[in-house]
Amino acid sequence: MGEHQNVDTDEALEELLAFIREARGFDFTGYKRSTLGRRVHKRMNDVGIRSYTDYQDLLETSAEEFGALFNTILINVTSVFRDPEAWTFLQREVVPELLTDTPPDQEIRVWSAGCSSGEEAYSLAVMFAESLGLEECLRRVKIYATDVDEEALRDARSGLYTAKSLEPLAPELREKYFEQNGAQFSFRPDLRRRVIFGRHDITRDAPISRLDLLICRNTLMYFNVEAQTQIVDRFHFALREGGFLFLGKAEMLLNDADRFEVVSMRQRIFKRRAGDAGVPYHPAPLKIRAGTGPELHSVARTRQLRDLVLDAGPTPSIAIDGDGLVVVINSQARVQFGLTAGDIGRPFQDLEVSYRPVELRSLIDQSTHERRTLRVNRVERRVGEEFQHFDITIQPLSGPSGLYVATMISFTDVTVATQLKSEVKRVREDLETAYEELQSTNEELETTNEELQSSIEELETTNEELQSTNEELETTNEELQSGNEELETMNEEMRIRTEELDEARAFLEGVLTSIAAGVVVLDSKLKVKSWNRGAVNLWGLRADEVLNEQFFTLDFGLPTDVLQPMVQRCLESRKSSGPVGVEALSRIGRPITCDVFCSPFDGHNGGVVLMMEESRSDSPG
Template sequence: MNTPSRAEPDPGLEDLLGFIRDARGFDFTGYKRSTLGRRIRKRMTDAGFHDYADYRDRLETDADEFRTLFNTILINVTSFFRDTDAWSLLQDDVLPEVLADIPSGGEIRVWSAGCSSGEEAYSLAIMFAEALGVEESLARVKIYATDVDEEALREARSGLYQAKALEPLSTKLRDKYFEKNGAQYVFRQDLRRRVIFGRHDITRDAPISRLDLLVCRNTLMYFNVEAQTQIVDRFHFALRERGYLFLGKAEMLLNDGDRFEAINIRQRIFRRRPGAGSTTHTAAPMKIRPGMGLELQSATRARQLRDLILDATPGAVIALDPEGIVVMINNQARSQFGLTLNDMGRPFQDLEISYRPVELRSLVEQSTHEQRSLRVNTVERRLGDELQFFDILVQPISSGPGQPVATTITFTDVTVTTQLKAEVKRVREELETAYEELQSTNEELETTNEELQSSIEELETTNEELQSTNEELETTNEELQSGNEELETMNDEMRIRTTDLDEARAFLEGVVGSIAAGLVVLSGDMKVKSWNRGAVDLWGLRADEVLDEHFFALDFGLPTAPLREVIQQCIASGKRARPVVIPAVNRIGRKITCSVVCSPFNGHNGGVVLLIEEIDIDSGD
């Protein structure tokens, strides 16, 4: 069988993807072109554009259009414990193996890649809490939840869900892990702190390492073969030996049997094989030109001086390289947050300071992407019975045009005095009074929000159903068209045959009707199949009275007993019998003499044809 050739790339689409990558840092070039092109064209049509170049002009002048386009491309369909059978297998069979492979009290690292609005990450938190108990889970389990969609991540970080979203959970689990918050439910705060949300592109960014469980469900299906291969390489690097990989129903590791062992193919659960080599990530070597030694010594002294100055800075400062690796922690940061020099060189996302007292990873991503400083004021940090407040500044460091070469995070202690706290409390009471005045307006907004949320849930349900059937419809459409053409051809042939049969039937009926003598056709079981006009005139029985009736059971003027032997001989010999002369009484009661000729009938199920004709014995006819 010949393999169909791949479709030629659309230059307009490729140019648009390159523009999106360079302008916003979203690299969709690894996505399947059929799916990606269809979604981009849908958004272009909705925006009133039919040409890629015109739509690019719109993106250059309208920043909000990027957000709408990304929401169209990145379909976020998820739910708590989606595909119950797969999660049951993971919880009952796989999770005990994961826990058995980790030393008692050891850290358990989990990554939910493509977490969308967070249901999958919180499902993992619930699963581990049920297996270990909440207290042990808080001490040991760390769940990284990443996605490229900032809007989905904002929703995930809030941990707020409508009651309908929690329907997959039992009442016991819902009451144990969620608290009522107005018309919504919020995930319990202590476990929420163990789930670290951040923006991450699995096609470009360095993977999270030393994982015990990696969950990436129905995300690989959107990428082409080359991108999928690179992603699986990253996943293999991220997993420790015997670490587990949990994929979606639409995904499969067909060519990685040497690196991944299939635990359950139906539910898409795999385990990294022990001893399999992993893809390494090495930095590019530094190029040294002649005469560079003195410059390096001078640069080294300048760098040491800068390090000493930064180390003496009264504010806590942490510096990261473009890959998110910690390259500097000053003295104040080490003493303030319990860090050590050994933490330098580690991924920032592995440090507790990256998510406590506030989620910083997403701020670092946003600051680097937008190339601007971000500030978070009055962040609360509880240290035992002491309450501290910090202003946090995330600042990208650039050496010229292009991406920043580093990012600094500065913590300024703004812990208020007792008098200032009292003033803040007074202002807070005034704000609470104003809040009560705005309560009625807020209730109206909540009602509107619930209606919008209900519409969104219905659209998500419809979209999921359409997503699952769309490709099937596209696949079968051409088959239906081909079958329709064949049916039309067959219909034309049947119409011609019907016309021919109608003409043949009319001709035969004309021939049979034109025979003056009585013509009777009997089937093999001696039932009447034809009774012509001549027979009606002779005996007075209509055709509808005798059809399918046994011939020898009919009561009419012709004695049928003498014909029984003749008919049997005719059927047995297959030859026409000699005429048989039988006295009879016609339909008006007049005595007549009939000549009956019996011929074999070679039609359906055999039978005979009887030709009955009145004769005049006196005249010798």
């Protein structure tokens, strides 16, 4: 019974996500369902709704609820130079190498993906200004900062921050790069112009290319594995060979060693390897007829200018070729109908705009067959709680030979004109009825006087109710303040706990490293989970070469098959055994007798601990 209810809940969540994508163009299907479920449930609890179906009904009737839901899902957590240790490593180790590999006259291109309210982008500007000098930074560095949250982008573009939000910044840097503006601080204007903010969905939109540095911190962790793979493919395409990728602490590229070299796993900094192996993302190439020299440049430039003019047109326009494939979607059409550049090349019939708000496919066939322009006036389209009206033009296009080559569909927004016409009609009808109503006004006035007296009494009652509501709101505000203080206390406790765990981990690693003998920890499946410095010195294998490998398949100076019976007995009996003397070869090829002790490991999921040291009788001297 409980499993069936969970399935129904999952299906209802998928239906809600599909509705959000169709109604507002926000595609959350690539996000982790556990995270989405928590964020949506939080918003549902805030409005007192228990089921996804009821919450979808609320979204259909309330445009404001969309904004509240998006702010809840798109968690904007950021600060200036967040995680200072990672930024210090980036500035001291990565940026100098980046600058060395970049010619002095070449532009340095940086992308902050998921920039939230802008602190990360401005941190990049400060870092490069300090590394290059302000004048050189203004001349060469261009920073692209993108996010899917328009509200966060508005805050980022203002460049205004409170003194508290700038506390991680050194006082001399704050004085150098921020100007006090009342109670807030604004980022210096000349450097601000080198930061370009824009809306961008990393799961759908084409990536920015030829990047020297790409920062996307604590964003991938909200997506499922499939979406993460697609995003990393885009990032790999976006980076030049040798370009750097900077991720958050919760993110790493464990399965991309062929494409990304680890610069610092601790700081989550990676470098794109040379070559194109494993790159599945290829942007559509610009097709230009064969030619050379100035002719080729002129054709490309003319076509580029023509495409820019069409894309900047004030009227939403879509072009379809003779095979029914979309070949042009201008900027206004992408904004108006939630389309992207990725829809170019798709069959027109697969797009929602082909059948909503009006069936266009049959009109295209008619226009093509009759070789004439068709117009459909005042087509109504519903967007949330609002209505739009369009005059749609379907125009067949012919090539120089007179043969049909494509169809251009243009949408002219006549919402205001339609509303004015409707309003004029309504006013005319109101005026016609007004004269009749005036005849009975005198009689109604007497009745109205009595009703006004009753209304005054009702208003007095309402005033008392409002007073009571105001008191309840004040109580709620105090409760929220108390809850906030509790959350701050919990956050501080978690920070202290994290520091204690880090200290304990460092202590244990130090103890293990300090043991002169070779210490190897195997899990219950006999895979290597720890390989200390003594084991490295004894056998010559580094820890990164053996971790998570089957111990008894490793090829080194110790014949491990001799130890299998002892290890198996230890796993079954959970008792220590040894030492067992094994004839082996040290890392330098010298014959030795190695004493091996085996003890049960009481850690996570069990296992054994092997301690190996050279027999004293074999030791020189």
